[in-house]
Amino acid sequence: MKQPRHVPVRTCVMCGSKAAKREMVRVVLTSQGECIVDETGKRPGRGAYLCHRPDCWERAASTNRLAHALRGEVSVSDREQLAAAGAALIGASVD
Numbered sequence: 001m002k003q004p005r006h007v008p009v010r011t012c013v014m015c016g017s018k019a020a021k022r023e024m025v026r027v028v029l030t031s032q033g034e035c036i037v038d039e040t041g042k043r044p045g046r047g048a049y050l051c052h053r054p055d056c057w058e059r060a061a062s063t064n065r066l067a068h069a070l071r072g073e074v075s076v077s078d079r080e081q082l083a084a085a086g087a088a089l090i091g092a093s094v095d
Helices: 054-062 065-070 076-094
Strands: 009-011 018-020 025-029 035-038 046-050
Touching: 025 065, 035 076, 046 054, 046 065, 054 065, 054 076
Parallel strands: none
Antiparallel strands: 009 018, 025 035, 025 046
16 A cells, blocks of 8 residues: 655644645745745745735734744835735635
């Protein structure tokens, strides 16, 4: 019998929920200090994961918890882009 394939599990930095890596969204702090959503999951830089809950994305954009998890600063413009990306992802998953 074949062994079942290992599925990597990640934790949302906002709510602490655990899910398969492919079900989470990776946010990366690049070496240039830019905080972006990583759709591929392979961009270089310090990464953190967020689930698809709207309140997690709102808290990520409004609190310093994401910056703490990324071990860096998240600028105001990056926070606005995260809020917009979260709204787009949440809207896409509802449709």
